[in-house]
Amino acid sequence: MHFSSARLYFSQEVQQSDERIDLAKAALYIAQEEYPDLNVAEYLNTLDRMADEVEEDLSISRYPLQIIQSINLYLYSNLGFAGNRTNYYDPCNSFLNDVIDRRMGIPITLALVYLEIARRINFPMVGVGMPGHFLIRPDIPDMEIFVDAFNGGEVMFAEDCENQLSQVFQQPVSLRPEFLAPVSNRQILARMLNNLKYIYLKEQNLAKTLAAVERVLLLFPEMILEVRDRGLLYYQLGQYAQAVDNLQTYLDKVPDAEDAVVIRRLLAELGNDWLMTND
Incomplete structure (x- = not known):
């Protein structure tokens, strides 16, 4: 990266x-x-x-x-x-x-x-x-x-x-x-980045929204909703391999998430060409 x-x-x-x-x-x-x-x-x-x-x-x-x-x-x-x-x-x-x-x-x-x-x-x-x-x-x-x-x-x-x-x-x-x-200091920085995330999302500036999400994940790598959002942003930006990777991680961590059905459908849509298994 x-x-x-x-x-x-x-x-x-x-x-x-x-x-x-x-x-x-x-x-x-x-x-x-x-x-x-x-x-x-x-x-x-x-x-x-x-x-x-x-x-x-x-x-x-x-x-x-x-x-x-x-x-x-x-x-x-x-x-x-x-x-x-x-x-x-x-x-x-x-x-x-x-x-x-x-x-x-x-x-x-x-x-x-x-x-x-x-x-x-x-x-x-x-x-x-x-x-x-x-x-x-x-x-x-x-x-x-x-x-x-x-x-x-x-x-x-x-x-x-x-x-x-x-x-x-x-x-x-x-x-x-x-x-x-x-x-904590990390929480302050994450809150600043989340403000930017929502401003850029509203402006439909996906690249800058992604940059904000990526830095939140540097602060809190385990924030699984941010992993999901990063996957969705990659998808919207046409970076399908990274999208699959992040969305699959999200489903692995929270298989019963409220939006699991939607995310599974999206992964299926991306097709087997992009599905990267860890086998």
Whole structure:
């Protein structure tokens, strides 16, 4: 399989243990497939400089809420970072370089900028994969506050999160503990890639949809639904041998899947010419 250098760097970065993955680097390698000339080091330096400027304005006491206030003042008031409400599904909102350059993004990429600044000033924060709206929170025991990077760094409590969930889904939603559980670096990257996957799928850009799925599978090789989707995309792109391989793997793993009949029919349609057995 041919890897672009960006794909290779991404693959190497995410093969490490989760806590060693450099989120900003991995996110920039995602963007580098879109922008082959992207200078990753330049954007990492920009994040370093941003963190240095926040650090300069911090008081000696460094209470968590003071630090959050300082980051908020710097990012949203001084630099003018904001959620892109007018063109939420623009793929640029998912590329870290664009988010830094344009100072706008979606919840997960603005949260990524926030997390990277916090990490550099030794204020540990973690991502919170709330359905429909990504949040972050200080990684401090018994400190149940959340930060909404999309909405100017608004500080929220659990009941605020429940209200926001109800707004997102336009119906009352009860908060479950897993909604506010911290997520891993791999999960953050997969969520970014899934955003791109659905944007490109909607645009019927199958090659870019496939590229997003392939990188999700570098993060989580066992995600069997992604294996199925990769097979279906290969089929639509006319890469029949790879389609058969992936769809057969899917059926081997989940023979009783709801769509098993459809997938079997598709494999039969592809015909014996393409069926590669392991005999």
